[in-house]
Amino acid sequence: MNDAPRPVRIAVGLWLATAVFILFTTAGLWFQRGEIEQLSGRSSDDVTNFLIALTVVGVVFAALYGWLTRMFLQRRNWARAALSIVAIGHMLWLLVVGVSAASLVTLLLICVAIVFTWQRAAAQWVAEVREQ
Template sequence: MNDAPKPVRVAVGLWLAIAVFVLFTTIGLWFQRGEIERMSGRPSGDVTNFLVALTVVGVLFAALYGWLTRNFLRRKNWARVAVSFVAIAHMLWLLIVGTSPATLVTLLLICVAIVFTWQSAAAQWVAEVREK
């Protein structure tokens, strides 16, 4: 990563930060389980099923971000494209599930990460491998 231009380093940092933030947010929801039950008025089993679904999706997104970021660092252009599509799917998922301060932070981080991922310096850096 030492030879990567600044936009690539920033993008990689943001993608990894998003992955970690998603995991911490998901863990935080489990600590708020009682509050979620009280606010939703749903039975305990329904809240548990909801949290399990959110956990599975959160871990899936975090794993995809980690794996795709690793491949992006290996100068794989397909990973740059794929992480962008995963991010768009993640954004849609967040908007469907509902907004919260954590959701808004995640959406902002994703937008900034996409911008850095698609800067011309990042494209040139990935393209250098194909030229050699």
């Protein structure tokens, strides 16, 4: 990564920060389980099933971001497109689940990461591999 231009390093940092933030946010929901039960009026089993579903989806997105970021660092051009497609799917998922402060932070991280991923310097850096 030392030879990567600054926009690539920033994009990588943002993608990894997004993955970590997803995991911390998901873990935090488990600590708020009692409050979720009270606010939703749902049974303990319903809340547990909901949290399990959110955890599975969160871990899948975090793993995809981590793996695709690694592929991006290996200068795989398809990884840039795949990161963007996964991110758009993730944004839609966040809008379906509901808007919260954590989801707004996640949306912001994703949007800024996409911008840096598609900057000209990143495209040139990935293209250099094909020229060699």
